[in-house]
Amino acid sequence: MTEQRLVRLSTEHPTSTIYVLDTEISLDVCGSAPAEATGFDVWGTSGVNLYIVHNGEVLKIPSCVPRWPLDSRVEVIVTMDTPSTEVNEDKVRISYYKGNEKTPMAKAILHLTCVEISLDxxxxxxxxxxxxxxxxxxxxxxxxxxxxxxxxxxxxxxxxxxxxxxxxxxxxxxxxxxxxxxxxxxxxxxxxxxxxxxxxxxxxxxxxxxxxxxxxxxxxxxxxxxxxxxxxxxxxxxxxxxxxxxxxxxxxxxxxxxxxxxxxxxxxxxxxxxxxxxxxxxxxxxxxxxxxxAPWIMTPNTLQPMTVYVCSSQNNMDFVADVKKLSEKAGCKVVICSAEEYENDVWFQDEMEFGYVQAPHKTFPVVFDSPRNGGLNAFPFKSVLGPDFGYVTREPVPRTFSSLDSFGNLEVSPPVTVRGREYPLGRILIGSYFPRVQGNEMVKVVQDFLYAQEVQSPIELYSDWLVVGHVDEFLSFVPASDRKGFRLLLASPSACFKLLKEKEKEGYGDAVIFEGLSGKTETTIKKILADKSFRNTNEYFQKCIDWNRNVLKEELGLTEEDIIDIPEFFEMDSEGKAQAYFPDMVNMIVLGKYLGIPKPFGPVIHEHCALEEEVRRLLEPLGLSCTFIDDMETYHRHQGEVHCGTNARRKPFTFKWWNMTP
Incomplete structure (x- = not known):
């Protein structure tokens, strides 16, 4: 609707006013009319457009101007097309008449200066x-x-x-x-x-x-x-x-x-x-x-990786070398920082999450610094923030934290369509406590921030059943060329029991798990399958994962064909929570088609780890390349894996966020 301004006239002296381009002036014809006037006519110079609104119709004043009844339902509208070159360059004249008299009884003169004022x-x-x-x-x-x-x-x-x-x-x-x-x-x-x-x-x-x-x-x-x-x-x-x-x-x-x-x-x-x-x-x-x-936007595993971050310490040199080799194979730059400089904190995934901001004229990455504030606390601000690399954080007041505040507990799905509604930038996943039991959850200031971005509508999952409590302990996404363009990987005790049963039937019940590993008790397929307590515990943890499975299917629009179960066992700590029994293979780093997967040290059959072979069987048909990285001493024994110890910056989505409807 065009902006309109009322201008009051006078028959006693000329009125001067400003006309702003692309607006309208409504003349108060009745307000300045003599008491006995019954009609009026309108005249304007060539730079003025005049319109009469009469009985709801807009009529442009003809060159031979008729006389109009002096009625509050008759409105005179003035517009102009070009800024003036001089002050009071144009004018409008209103002539008032009594009855059918030909000579006007009074006149109101309006001087106009047209200016252009536009904020663009x-x-x-x-x-x-x-x-x-x-x-x-x-x-x-x-x-x-x-x-x-x-x-x-x-x-x-x-x-x-x-x-x-x-x-x-x-x-x-x-x-x-x-x-x-x-x-x-x-x-x-x-x-x-x-x-x-x-x-x-x-x-x-x-x-x-x-x-x-x-x-x-x-x-x-x-x-x-x-x-x-x-x-x-x-x-x-x-x-x-x-x-x-x-x-x-x-x-x-x-x-x-x-x-x-x-x-x-x-x-x-x-x-x-x-x-x-x-x-x-x-x-x-x-x-x-x-x-x-512009909102802060997270990037999922399915986007092209650009830079991999890892922390080097005296104890993980082989791990860093393996990550570096895999990253270079995937065409990624590798940033290695010294753990000594950051209090031997090697948990890069927990400290920060990469995303970006975008406008039509500019896009740049932004690191989201978690409120965990471990030894790496200074790294995002000190070593990531820089030219065309932004920084954001959220700190709770008072400063109270749980493990769920670390960003291993913050993931994002690839783009999905759910019941006809599109999420072209995916949906954020955060871990919380079971809906009917009060427990730990991510701090409110971080959750509030994530929800406020609007474009990646968050989903809350149940992760407080885990010792560490991070969603990356039981799920991951990998790219695929068919179906929805990805697969959801879920850790699965059921799949692990099924695999070991098959191997036992094939005659490999005595195959050893953790063979030759110091600090780990060797066991066999037969012993694990015979351990009822271990089975009951893992059946409970499978139900926790299945709860999340159902939520993910509902909220991401997935079917069973979109999900791959990755064999995994969990063991219970003294507080009844779960930690990975052998290195957690879903906790991987995804670099395009190259996957850096924790080496599980499963039962060796025909010189090959049965768990590794099963994962290859599940993932390699998708065009993925599986590299198993030994993180047993450096991360697994400290309740983390490859994904926890690394981080990756990825290319932004090609889709522009403003083209979606939240």
């Missing part, structure tokens, strides 16, 4: 500002949606800076401008008219800590980019230099969507007109642009 951004999501766009004050989702997008400027383009780029109010690098969204304020019209007007750019108090704005001062000096809005600044008067048609503003996000903040922010350009010297100016026009701050 990339509302069409093309990467360029849309000039004089429509419906800028609304934001809609979907492939036909409209609305500008803003990135949280959470990287650090200047390596000398102490914090993220959006933590200060000065521009430290011209590269930083590329992380911001351009907003242009156009002001066209006679120079003299702007001396009489006040033009303000402003935000609401609620957006004060969500956005920052820099005004480009037509200079190549960083110091000339003035911080004008945000962080306590709500209002800025735009001073127009003679002949200056465009003002450039660079907008940065300060905060991600979260509780109480849906991610929408508004910018307003308001034109104010002076009345008298004693009274304040009054607004005569407002233009509003709405931005949505």
């Amino acid at each position: 951004a990339d509302i069409n999501r093309t990467g360029s500002v849309t000039r004089r766009g429509k419906n800028k004050n609304k934001w809609t989702w979907g492939p036909n949606g409209k609305g500008a997008i803003l990135l949280v400027n959470c990287d650090k383009d200047n390596q000398m800076a102490k914090d993220m780029d959006n933590k200060d109010q000065s521009l430290k690098s011209f590269a930083d401008l590329k992380d911001m969204s351009l907003m242009i304020l156009t002001t066209r019209g006679p120079n003299e008219i702007f001396d009489e007007l006040q033009l303000c750019l402003h935000i609401s108090a609620s957006d004060n800590d969500k956005v920052g704005v820099f005004h480009a001062q037509c200079s190549k000096m960083l110091s000339k980019y003035k911080h004008i809005l945000g962080s306590g600044k709500l209002w800025h008067e735009v001073n127009r230099c003679s002949g200056q048609d465009a003002h450039l503003f660079y907008v940065e996000g300060l905060a991600f969507p979260d509780v109480g903040f849906a991610g929408l922010v508004s910018f307003h350009a308001t034109l104010l007109e002076a009345t008298t010297e004693e009274l304040p100016c009054v607004p005569i026009f407002n233009d509003t642009v709405v931005f949505r701050i």
Whole structure:
């Protein structure tokens, strides 16, 4: 709907006003009419378009102007098409008549100066500002949606800076401008008219800590980019230099969507007109642009890996070498940090999760630092944050944590369609306690953050049955060229019992598990199958996994054909919770078709581990390559595996998040 403004007229003296391009002026014809007037006619100069609204119909005034009845149901609308070159360049005349008299009894004159005031951004999501766009004050989702997008400027383009780029109010690098969204304020019209007007750019108090704005001062000096809005600044008067048609503003996000903040922010350009010297100016026009701050998006195993992270200590040199070799085979860069520098904390997966932010003009990765705060606590901020690499974290107050706050308990599915509803960026998976029993769960500030991003609608699973309590202990996703493009892998005691029964029937009941491993009690297939207590325990843990299996099938739209059961046994600790009996093979690192799987040390039959052979049988037909990595001493004995000790940054989705409907 076109913005409309009422202008009151006078028969005693001419009235002057400003017309803003792409708006309408409604003339108060009745309010200025003499008491005995019964009709009126309208005339305007060539730069003016005149319309009469009569009985609900819009009629353009013909050149031979008829006389109109003076009736409140008759409305005169004025528009103009081009900014004026001079003040009061055009005019409209209203002539009032009594009865059928030919001579007007009074006249009201309106002088008009047309200006263009337009606050514009990339509302069409093309990467360029849309000039004089429509419906800028609304934001809609979907492939036909409209609305500008803003990135949280959470990287650090200047390596000398102490914090993220959006933590200060000065521009430290011209590269930083590329992380911001351009907003242009156009002001066209006679120079003299702007001396009489006040033009303000402003935000609401609620957006004060969500956005920052820099005004480009037509200079190549960083110091000339003035911080004008945000962080306590709500209002800025735009001073127009003679002949200056465009003002450039660079907008940065300060905060991600979260509780109480849906991610929408508004910018307003308001034109104010002076009345008298004693009274304040009054607004005569407002233009509003709405931005949505881009969400943080996680990347699933099925996306192409780019960089693998692993921590090196004196005890895991062989493990690191194996991970490095596998990563290089997959074409990944490898980042190896020293465990000594980080208090021998080697649990990279638990410390951080990689994702990204995206706008039409820019995409960059963002690391989400978990609140676990182990020895690696400083690594994401110290060694990952940098140019075009952002950082975000959430810390609970008071600082109380459980193992479920580590990001081994945070995964995301590949894209899925569930009962006709599409999730083109997948769905986040977090572990919690069983619905009917109070237990541990991920801290609320992290959960709130994940839900607020909207585009990867989280699913809560039951993981508190595990000692560590992480979802990556019983599930993983691997790519596949058929069906949905992936398979869900679930740890399965039932599948493990089935496999061992088959081997016993084949005559291999005496095959040894953990053969030759120090610190592990050797046993045989026959002994495991005969251990009723062990069987009962694993049947209970299988029911815990099956609960999650049903949730995943329902929430991800999966069938049994989409799921592969990976043999695994669990043993119970003193508190009745589960830990992997042998290295947990679902806790793998997925690098394209290359899988780094914990070496299980299962029963050796014909010089091959039966567990490894079974996993190869299940996964290699999908085009996957299985590499078994020995993590027994370095990770398994400390209740973790390959996935826990590594991390991977992946390419973003090709799908643009704004094209979906949450």
